[in-house]
Amino acid sequence: MRDWKQIEAIQLANRDWFRKWEATNPDGPANFDYRASVRNSIRQLNDESAIPLVIEYRGKLVGQLTISNILHGSVSSAFIGYWISPEVAGKGITPLAVAMACDYMFQVVNLHRIEIDIRPENAASLRVVEKLGFRFEGTKKGFIHINNDWRDHSVFALTRDEVAGGLLNRYLKH
Ligand SMILES: CC(C)(COP(=O)(O)OP(=O)(O)OC[C@H]1O[C@@H](n2cnc3c(N)ncnc32)[C@H](O)[C@@H]1OP(=O)(O)O)[C@@H](O)C(=O)NCCC(=O)NCCS
Numbered sequence: 001m002r003d004w005k006q007i008e009a010i011q012l013a014n015r016d017w018f019r020k021w022e023a024t025n026p027d028g029p030a031n032f033d034y035r036a037s038v039r040n041s042i043r044q045l046n047d048e049s050a051i052p053l054v055i056e057y058r059g060k061l062v063g064q065l066t067i068s069n070i071l072h073g074s075v076s077s078a079f080i081g082y083w084i085s086p087e088v089a090g091k092g093i094t095p096l097a098v099a100m101a102c103d104y105m106f107q108v109v110n111l112h113r114i115e116i117d118i119r120p121e122n123a124a125s126l127r128v129v130e131k132l133g134f135r136f137e138g139t140k141k142g143f144i145h146i147n148n149d150w151r152d153h154s155v156f157a158l159t160r161d162e163v164a165g166g167l168l169n170r171y172l173k174h
Helices: 004-013 015-019 034-046 093-107 123-132 167-173
Strands: 051-057 060-071 077-084 113-118 135-146 149-159
Touching (some): 004 034, 060 093, 077 093, 093 123, 113 123, 113 135
Parallel strands (some): 077 113
Antiparallel strands (some): 051 060, 060 077
16 A cells, blocks of 8 residues: 555656557546555455556656456466556566566466456557567457547457567567
């Protein structure tokens, strides 16, 4: 819970950086409550449907990485979403964080598939999955309400067998 203030500070100081890529409420504008959002993430962590993580750089919280919609059994799959402060963008921090999160999900939680969905206009995020060798699977029409409208998303995925030696290892060898 102690992280919500730093998350709010980064988000409010960089509205132009985040707005275009941020999930919105289809029923109309709502004031975003960062404290409630973190509390909700903890609830999801407790019911094992999500693993909310923060990204730190030199000991300071600079972003979030959330593993959500975790399903076990015959699906054994999850989604990853992320953001980072513009102050530390372009240093390769997010691909490193995603590689570490995927290895954890594949090797410790024993999931089989990880999906990342990205608006086709989001060049920086597309680079993240490209660097990590995620496979393009297709387009989900109007998949998520982002920046006040239903937006198409490109679907990228990796299965555990594609990165048998670990995604972090493969990424660092490039
Ligand atoms: C997408 C995002 C998480 C990438 O994080 P990152 O840690 O900067 O990732 P990288 O360092 O690998 O940079 C990825 C690309 O961003 C672009 N980039 C680099 N520095 C940048 C900067 N200062 N400003 C804007 N874009 C920059 C480059 O195209 C880079 O690719 P390159 O390394 O081939 O040059 C980050 O841009 C972000 O938080 N954006 C806003 C929220 C968002 O889009 N979330 C994802 C929704 S799917």
